[in-house]
Amino acid sequence: MTATKSPPESNLNPSPDPEAKVLPSVSVRFCGDSGDGMQLTGSHFTDAVALAGNDFATAPDFPAEIRAPRGTTFGVSGYQVQFSSNEIHTPGDLVNAMVAMNPAGFKTNLEYVEPGGIVIVNEDEFNKSNFKKCGYEEGYNPLDDEVINAKYKICRVPMSRLTRESLASEDSDISVKDIDRCRNMFALGIVSWLYSREIDSTIDKLQNYFGKLKNKPEIADLNEKAIKAGYYFGETAEFFPSQYEVAPAKLKAGEYRRISGNEAIVLGLVTAATKVGKPVVYASYPITPASDVLHGLARLKQFGIRTMQAEDEIAAVMIAIGASFAGQIGVTGTSGPGLALKSEAIGLAVMMELPLVVVNVQRAGPSTGMPTKTEQSDLLQTMFGRPGECPVIVVAASSPGNCFHMAIEAVRLSMRAMCPVIFLSEGGLGNAAEPWLIPDISEIPTIDVKHAEVTEEEFLPYKRDAETGARPWAIPGTPGLEHRVGGLEKQDGTGDVSYDHENHALMTRYRAEKITKLQDVIPDLEVEGKGDTLVLGWGGTRGSILTAATMLQERGINVATAHLHYINPFPKNLGEVLGHYKKVIMPEMNTGQLRMLLRSQFLIDIEGIQNLCGRSFFVEELADSIEAILKGGAV
Amino acid sequence: MTEIALPTYKPKDFASDQDVRWCPGCGDYAVLTAMKKMAANLGVKREDFVFVSGIGCAARFPYYMDTYGAHTVHGRAPAFATGVKIANPDLEVFLISGDGDLLSIGGNHTMHALRRNININIVLLNNKIYGLTKGQYSPTSEVGKVTKSTPFGSLDEPINPITLALASGGTYVARSLDVDVKGLTPLIDRGAKHNGTSFIEVYQDCNVFNHQAWFYATQKETRLENTVLLEHGKPLIFGAESNKGIRRNGDAVEVVTLGDEFTEADLLVHDETNLSQAFTLSQLYYPDFPEPIGVFYVDGSRPSYDDQLHSQVDAVVEKNGEADLQAIITGSNTWTVE
Numbered sequence: 001m002t003a004t005k006s007p008p009e010s011n012l013n014p015s016p017d018p019e020a021k022v023l024p025s026v027s028v029r030f031c032g033d034s035g036d037g038m039q040l041t042g043s044h045f046t047d048a049v050a051l052a053g054n055d056f057a058t059a060p061d062f063p064a065e066i067r068a069p070r071g072t073t074f075g076v077s078g079y080q081v082q083f084s085s086n087e088i089h090t091p092g093d094l095v096n097a098m099v100a101m102n103p104a105g106f107k108t109n110l111e112y113v114e115p116g117g118i119v120i121v122n123e124d125e126f127n128k129s130n131f132k133k134c135g136y137e138e139g140y141n142p143l144d145d146e147v148i149n150a151k152y153k154i155c156r157v158p159m160s161r162l163t164r165e166s167l168a169s170e171d172s173d174i175s176v177k178d179i180d181r182c183r184n185m186f187a188l189g190i191v192s193w194l195y196s197r198e199i200d201s202t203i204d205k206l207q208n209y210f211g212k213l214k215n216k217p218e219i220a221d222l223n224e225k226a227i228k229a230g231y232y233f234g235e236t237a238e239f240f241p242s243q244y245e246v247a248p249a250k251l252k253a254g255e256y257r258r259i260s261g262n263e264a265i266v267l268g269l270v271t272a273a274t275k276v277g278k279p280v281v282y283a284s285y286p287i288t289p290a291s292d293v294l295h296g297l298a299r300l301k302q303f304g305i306r307t308m309q310a311e312d313e314i315a316a317v318m319i320a321i322g323a324s325f326a327g328q329i330g331v332t333g334t335s336g337p338g339l340a341l342k343s344e345a346i347g348l349a350v351m352m353e354l355p356l357v358v359v360n361v362q363r364a365g366p367s368t369g370m371p372t373k374t375e376q377s378d379l380l381q382t383m384f385g386r387p388g389e390c391p392v393i394v395v396a397a398s399s400p401g402n403c404f405h406m407a408i409e410a411v412r413l414s415m416r417a418m419c420p421v422i423f424l425s426e427g428g429l430g431n432a433a434e435p436w437l438i439p440d441i442s443e444i445p446t447i448d449v450k451h452a453e454v455t456e457e458e459f460l461p462y463k464r465d466a467e468t469g470a471r472p473w474a475i476p477g478t479p480g481l482e483h484r485v486g487g488l489e490k491q492d493g494t495g496d497v498s499y500d501h502e503n504h505a506l507m508t509r510y511r512a513e514k515i516t517k518l519q520d521v522i523p524d525l526e527v528e529g530k531g532d533t534l535v536l537g538w539g540g541t542r543g544s545i546l547t548a549a550t551m552l553q554e555r556g557i558n559v560a561t562a563h564l565h566y567i568n569p570f571p572k573n574l575g576e577v578l579g580h581y582k583k584v585i586m587p588e589m590n591t592g593q594l595r596m597l598l599r600s601q602f603l604i605d606i607e608g609i610q611n612l613c614g615r616s617f618f619v620e621e622l623a624d625s626i627e628a629i630l631k632g633g634a635v
Numbered sequence: 636m637t638e639i640a641l642p643t644y645k646p647k648d649f650a651s652d653q654d655v656r657w658c659p660g661c662g663d664y665a666v667l668t669a670m671k672k673m674a675a676n677l678g679v680k681r682e683d684f685v686f687v688s689g690i691g692c693a694a695r696f697p698y699y700m701d702t703y704g705a706h707t708v709h710g711r712a713p714a715f716a717t718g719v720k721i722a723n724p725d726l727e728v729f730l731i732s733g734d735g736d737l738l739s740i741g742g743n744h745t746m747h748a749l750r751r752n753i754n755i756n757i758v759l760l761n762n763k764i765y766g767l768t769k770g771q772y773s774p775t776s777e778v779g780k781v782t783k784s785t786p787f788g789s790l791d792e793p794i795n796p797i798t799l800a801l802a803s804g805g806t807y808v809a810r811s812l813d814v815d816v817k818g819l820t821p822l823i824d825r826g827a828k829h830n831g832t833s834f835i836e837v838y839q840d841c842n843v844f845n846h847q848a849w850f851y852a853t854q855k856e857t858r859l860e861n862t863v864l865l866e867h868g869k870p871l872i873f874g875a876e877s878n879k880g881i882r883r884n885g886d887a888v889e890v891v892t893l894g895d896e897f898t899e900a901d902l903l904v905h906d907e908t909n910l911s912q913a914f915t916l917s918q919l920y921y922p923d924f925p926e927p928i929g930v931f932y933v934d935g936s937r938p939s940y941d942d943q944l945h946s947q948v949d950a951v952v953e954k955n956g957e958a959d960l961q962a963i964i965t966g967s968n969t970w971t972v973e
Binding site for chain 2: 311330478
């Protein structure tokens with residue numbers, strides 16, 4: 001197998017074999033050591049499927065450890081992508097093909113491959129030393145395991161050796177280490193061939209990144225050679241049962257880009273700032289999986305955005321509140337443990353009645369939990385995790401792209417009600433990517449913000465607007481409106497410190513009522529599909545629910561679906577919608593937190609489907625659970 | 636450009652309509668007086684002042700100033716003040732709080748405000764006790780302090796606010812006395828004009844829970860013996876008869892009596908730009924030494940955090956040109972679906 005050297009340039013991206021099998025949808029998982037560059041490999045492949053016009057959804061699956069000891073199971077990093085000629089909403093349950101760069105990746109990820117699926121392994125890494133590191137018994141080679149070979153199509157490729165052979169050059173001082181780093185591109189070449197994805201654009205990106213940005217043209221060339229070598233290996237080796245093709249999806253016409261949830265939050269906040277006409281002050285303390293929002297905003301200073309990496313979570317939210325007090329858009333971002341630390345300060349903003357946006361990219365808890373794994377288990381903390389009767393506005397995004405819209409909504413609602421908003425995202429949305437129809441910014445409405453002005457009447461800092469229930473926002477620097485705010489209970493109207501019993505009851509009601517009043521300016525809940533069962537979801541479960549509903553339809557079961565993006569307040573028509581259905585089912589990645597809220601507020605029974613695995617619902621699993629409920633069986 | 640003349644203020648123009656609710660005889664009253672005097676003469680419009688505080692007796696301060704004000708949560712006032720200042724650097728931000736608030740629960744934030752050199756003014760009212768919670772020992776209480784929470788005496792070594800401020804990178808570090816409105820007012824004024832964090836510790840008497848804790852330094856009879864006034868370029872002389880001084884002796888300093896053996900020329904001359912000397916002075920404790928009052932250290936050369944933050948924004952705007960939102964939203968890697 002030396003055919004991989006010097007591929008002919010003229011034959012760079014041949015059209016797929018006319019014999020190529022056309023599939024509606026394919027999912028692929030790349031896994032290997034944290035240092036093997038799997039996220040990058042997956043990301044490049046995703047770009048290629050996007051360019052080919054497929055719909056896609058991705059899910060990275062990486063450890064919290066940055067570089068765990070090489071070859072161990074806890075150092076395995078994975079990246080899954082599904083691409084399709086149909087509209088899809090999830091990265092897929094079990095994958096059709098997997099690339100495992102080492103035994104540890106193979107061991108921990110094999111369960112994600114469908115029976116009969118292709119598993120391409122770097123055979124050179126399947127050695128005694130690596131078997132030991134990942135805990136295989138001495139003398140056992142999983143590649144020789146009959147059960148495994150019967151279940152999967154195992155393709156052994158000596159990637160390390162082939163990469164070295166392809167890239168070795170006598171008159172070069174390129175190190176073996178640099179060459180070995182290109183193995184991931186060799187693997188990407190194989191997969192690109194297997195699924196008929198072109199590699200030109202990836203080569204351009206590699207040349208641009210290593211050649212131009214990093215000024216290392218020799219490394220760029222190595223990567224280019226490696227991906228080409230892998231591609232031609234796929235073509236020549238006759239290893240695979242067939243080449244596959246996935247036709248372009250029929251997506252809505254327009255210009256698309258790929259977007260992750262965290263990128264969408266960044267763009268949403270910048271857009272909101274423009275639409276309000278005020279700068280965002282974003283203060284945050286690094287925390288997985290929310291740090292990318294800080295990284296993203298820190299690069300956009302040309303929009304007047306000020307970012308601060310605060311000394312801790314509490315400082316971050318206090319800086320944001322201070323900025324809001326001074327008349328700007330105070331925003332902080334965190335994940336569950338950080339939200340817990342911020343809770344007292346959020347209460348202050350509730351009492352001061354100032355706008356504030358708190359982004360919570362949730363992860364699996366409690367405590368440090370599983371920082372890189374997703375969950376929806378902060379909902380009740382978000383609703384109630386503060387001392388006193390302390391309501392806040394709560395919104396939740398349902399897809400990576402939807403994070404853009406909900407970030408703008410968070411800013412809008414916060415400004416209107418003069419009240420903190422907690423914006424719930426999830427690790428599974430933050431890091432996942434999907435195609436995004438690029439919005440025309442001029443079509444996004446402006447967000448009107450009124451500031452208090454001096455009038456002939458005495459200025460009352462806690463006098464409420466009849467329509468919104470909000471107090472006026474008077475900004476320091478405005479003569480004649482000097483006033484004091486604070487955490488002590490306020491006298492209605494004057495805002496003076498008050499310990500009056502009746503006043504406290506009144507103010508407690510006011511703080512809640514202005515949130516309820518937002519029902520007038522948020523959209524009603526929309527239902528898709530027909531049936532006497534409603535599958536209701538919130539947050540990142542939307543993709544799984546929609547896909548499960550389609551799957552059920554194929555099984556002859558019709559369910560309606562709806563998805564909540566506004567949790568406090570709920571959409572005005574929610575009670576009415578719930579009343580229409582014989583049965584309401586709510587899948588959640590927690591023990592039933594929103595179900596608890598809905599049951600107590602609407603006094604209806606709702607059946608829950610709980611996923612506590614730290615990953616998104618598998619669609620088939622979800623469809624089975626819904627079907628079981630409908631058939632009266634146990635879930 | 637026309638200069639708009641500032642209104643002429645009197646101290647009482649800064650008094651809010653709220654009744655002051657500190658205990659009669661509390662040292663905080665004197666600080667409030669000094670603050671209003673300073674504010675009336677600083678040359679800053681009333682609406683541009685923001686008083687921020689945390690929690691504690693001293694933290695009620697903003698309610699009594701007729702300016703913008705925020706009484707925030709325990710210990711976190713430095714962060715809130717930072718947010719105000721980076722949002723609008725034109726505001727004159729004061730942070731008034733106590734030893735428990737700024738050195739215990741908020742120690743972290745105090746340290747970080749100082750090291751960033753954010754252009755705010757911190758006035759720490761140090762009464763060496765928790766007043767609002769009715770008399771527990773504080774992070775500045777002396778070892779062995781008997782209080783409700785330490786009936787057999789406290790075990791913790793006290794924090795020295797001045798040493799902490801210097802070690803944190805403070806660029807204006809001073810100390811004053813609640814009884815000395817005349818001395819305190821110019822210290823606050825100078826701190827306000829300093830571009831960077833100004834930090835002033837005020838020895839303040841809690842006449843209910845820790846009465847007379849500072850009397851050695853504040854009372855007429857003992858003050859001259861137990862404190863030494865720091866004046867830049869002047870020798871460190873103290874004592875009721877101005878006959879004592881502080882002299883460097885090797886790595887240490889010592890108290891000497893002026894006379895035949897030592898003259899003024901032998902004494903340490905205060906240099907407020909000398910950080911290591913400021914450290915040394917911050918470590919002088921009664922009764923072995925007089926405790927220094929005045930400006931320990933000033934570094935006017937370090938830019939403030941807020942200035943740097945805004946110059947960074949300006950520089951990026953200049954480099955990247957006018958912000959084009961649609962271009963950022965679109966990104967550089969797109970494809971078109973027909």
